[in-house]
Amino acid sequence: MxxxxxxxxxxEEVRRRIxxxxxxxxxxxxxxxxxxxxxxxxxxxVNRALRELASAxxxxxxxxxxxxxxxxxxxxxxxxxxxxxxxxEATGARYGYALLSRATTPPPARVAYALGLPETARMLHLTAxxxxxxxxxxxxxxxINLAAVPGAExxxxxxxxxxxxLLETVPVARGELAIAARPCGKxxxxxxxxxxxTPLLTLERSTWGPEAPVTFVRLWHMxxxxxxxxxxx
Amino acid sequence: MxxxxxxxxxxEEVRRRIxxxxxxxxxxxxxxxxxxxxxxxxxxxVNRALRELASAxxxxxxxxxxxxxxxxxxxxxxxxxxxxxxxxEATGARYGYALLSRATTPPPARVAYALGLPETARMLHLTAxxxxxxxxxxxxxxxINLAAVPGAExxxxxxxxxxxxLLETVPVARGELAIAARPCGKxxxxxxxxxxxTPLLTLERSTWGPEAPVTFVRLWHMxxxxxxxxxxx
DNA sequence: GAGTGGTCTAGACCACGAC
DNA sequence: TCGTGGTCTAGACCACTCG
Numbered sequence: 001m002x003x004x005x006x007x008x009x010x011x012e013e014v015r016r017r018i019x020x021x022x023x024x025x026x027x028x029x030x031x032x033x034x035x036x037x038x039x040x041x042x043x044x045x046v047n048r049a050l051r052e053l054a055s056a057x058x059x060x061x062x063x064x065x066x067x068x069x070x071x072x073x074x075x076x077x078x079x080x081x082x083x084x085x086x087x088x089e090a091t092g093a094r095y096g097y098a099l100l101s102r103a104t105t106p107p108p109a110r111v112a113y114a115l116g117l118p119e120t121a122r123m124l125h126l127t128a129x130x131x132x133x134x135x136x137x138x139x140x141x142x143x144i145n146l147a148a149v150p151g152a153e154x155x156x157x158x159x160x161x162x163x164x165x166l167l168e169t170v171p172v173a174r175g176e177l178a179i180a181a182r183p184c185g186k187x188x189x190x191x192x193x194x195x196x197x198t199p200l201l202t203l204e205r206s207t208w209g210p211e212a213p214v215t216f217v218r219l220w221h222m223x224x225x226x227x228x229x230x231x232x233x
Numbered sequence: 234m235x236x237x238x239x240x241x242x243x244x245e246e247v248r249r250r251i252x253x254x255x256x257x258x259x260x261x262x263x264x265x266x267x268x269x270x271x272x273x274x275x276x277x278x279v280n281r282a283l284r285e286l287a288s289a290x291x292x293x294x295x296x297x298x299x300x301x302x303x304x305x306x307x308x309x310x311x312x313x314x315x316x317x318x319x320x321x322e323a324t325g326a327r328y329g330y331a332l333l334s335r336a337t338t339p340p341p342a343r344v345a346y347a348l349g350l351p352e353t354a355r356m357l358h359l360t361a362x363x364x365x366x367x368x369x370x371x372x373x374x375x376x377i378n379l380a381a382v383p384g385a386e387x388x389x390x391x392x393x394x395x396x397x398x399l400l401e402t403v404p405v406a407r408g409e410l411a412i413a414a415r416p417c418g419k420x421x422x423x424x425x426x427x428x429x430x431t432p433l434l435t436l437e438r439s440t441w442g443p444e445a446p447v448t449f450v451r452l453w454h455m456x457x458x459x460x461x462x463x464x465x466x
Numbered sequence: 467g468a469g470t471g472g473t474c475t476a477g478a479c480c481a482c483g484a485c
Numbered sequence: 486t487c488g489t490g491g492t493c494t495a496g497a498c499c500a501c502t503c504g
Contacts, residue, residue, distance in 0.1 A: 005474080006473075006474080007473075007474085019404040019443075020404075031488085031489065031490085032489080032490065033489090041474075041475085042474060042475045042476065043475095043476090043490095044473095044474070044475070044476085044492095045473085045474065045475085047490075047491075047492090048473090048474095050490090051490095051491085061489090061490065061491095062482085062483075062484090062489080062490080063481070063482045063483060063484090063488085063489050063490045063491080064482065064483045064484055064485090064487085064488055064489045064490080065483075065484065065488095065489075065490095066488090066489065066490080067489090067490080072315065072316055072319060072400075073400070074313050074314060074315045074316075075313075075314040075405075075408060076311055076312065076313055076314065077311070077312045077314060077410040078309055078310070078311050078312075079309065079310045079311075079312060080307050080308075080309055081307060081308040081309065081310060081464065082305065082307045083305055083307075086305060167305075167306070171252040171253070172308075172466050174463065174464070174466070175308060175463070175464035175466060176461065176462070176463055176464060177310040177461070177462050177463075177464050178459045178460065178461045179412060179434070179459065179460040179461075180414075180434060180457070180458065180459045180460075181413075181414030181415070181432040181433055181434040181435075181454075181456075181458075182414070182432055183431075183432050197430070198416075198432075199414040199415055199416050199431075199432030199433070200414055200432070201412070201413060201414040201434075202414075205464070207464075210252075221414075223414075224413070225413065225414075226411045226412065226413045227411065227412040227413070228409065228410070228411045228412075229409070229410050229411075230407065230408070230409055230410075231314065231407070231408035231409060231410050231438065231440075233405050233406075233407070233408060238493080239492075239493080240492075240493085264469085264470065264471085265470080265471065266470090274493075274494085275493060275494045275495065275496095276471095276494095276495090277473095277492095277493070277494070277495085278492085278493060278494080280471075280472075280473090281492090281493095283471090284471095284472085294470090294471065294472095295470080295471080295501085295502075295503090296469085296470050296471045296472080296500070296501045296502060296503090297468085297469055297470045297471080297501065297502045297503050297504090298469090298470075298471095298502070298503065299469090299470060299471080300470090300471080
C-alpha cells in the first residue's frame, strides 16, 4: 500500500476509481485543486499523478474544460530496440557476426522512398549475418546514405557491425520502425539456411540525423521468432 | 527555440550536449543542483527534464553516485493498440464485423500455457472476422476464461466484437503482446481469402484482470500488413 | 557519514480555450 | 472573461548507496 499523499498513491486511487466505474468513461473528474484538497496533498502532487495517466492514455486533459476518463483506453506496447549483439548476449548465447557483401550502388526504389532520397543517391549497401552460438540469428540488409555519413565509405565493416558503428558515430535525431511478415527470398534462404518462402518476421528501420537521412535497414529474423512485450494500460 | 529555463529547454540542452559528445557515453554529468545553477533555473525543473530522459533510457541515474550518459542508448518504439473498429475507421474505410464460430471447449496447450491456466479450464472460443469496406481486414481467434468472465457464456457476440465487449466489461490489469510471422493455415486461408501458407503477421495478446487471466487472442493480419511506429531515442 | 537523486509543499504566474 | 491545467520557484525532508 502506497501512502495516499504521494503521487503514486494519488495515481493508484485514481486508477482504482476508474476501474471500479466510480468515474465512468467520458465522465469529467474533479479538478486538480479539488482532488488535492480531498486527498490531502498539494496540487503539484496531483498534477504529477494525472500527467502520467494522461500520457498513458487513461485520461484526457484540456485546459478550462477539465479532465475526463478516456472513452477508448488504448493499450500501448513498448518495444525495446537494443544492439543486436546485446540482444543475443541477453539470451546467454555467444554472439557472432560476419559481413556477407559490400557495394556502393544507387538504392532501389523502396529504400529511396523510405528515406526520401533520390534514386540517384550514392549509398553503401551492406549485408551481414548475426549469429547466436554459431547458428544464424538475424540477417541484416543495410543501406547507408554516404552524403550523410561519408566516413562509412572507407570504414571496414568486417569486424564490427554497421549497427554498432553507426550508433557510436552518428547522432540520431529520429527514426521509424515497420514490422511485417515476408516470405523468405532466395538470398535470405541461403544466408539463414531456411527454405525459400518460409514466413519470416522482418523489422525495417529508417533513421534520420539532425539534417539528412542516415540509414535504412531490414532485419530478417529466423522462423518462429517472436517479439514479446508487456502492454501498459 | 525553447526558453532555457523551462524543463523542455533544459532537456533540449542536455540532449544537445549528449549528441555533440560534450558529455560522452558512460560519463558522469553535473548534479541537478549544479545544472540548475548553470542554466539559471530551479532544481525541480532540472529534475523533471532529467527524469524523462532517464525513463527514455538516454541517461542512467543513481542516488549518491550521480547521473551518467547511457552507454548503449536503446531506442524504443511505442505501438498503440486501439480498438480494431477504430483502427479500420482511422483509415477512412467502413468497418464490418462477423462472428464465424463459437464454442465452449477446453483450451489447446498453447493457450493454456500463455495464460497459465490448466488445460481443463472452461473457455469460450470465438473466431470472428473484421472487415474494411467489405473486404477481409483481420481474423480474430479468441479464447475467454469463463471463470473470470462468466457473463461471456450467455452474451451474444454476433453484433459486437468480443474486443469491444471485453474492454467495456472487464477491468484490465496487465497484458502481454507477442508479434510473429506465421504461415496461413487452412482455416485462415478460407476466412481471409488468401492462399494457404502465405506469410501473415500475427499479434497475440494475453490479458489478465486484477486476479485471474481473462483472455487470449491471436489476430491474423492480411498479407503485406505493416505495423509502423516512430522510434523515440 | 555524506552526497546524490526523489519527492512534497505552498505559492505564483501563465496559456489555452470554452463561454 | 475567467476557470482549468501547465509550469516555475525556493525550500525542505527523505531514501538510497557509495566510500
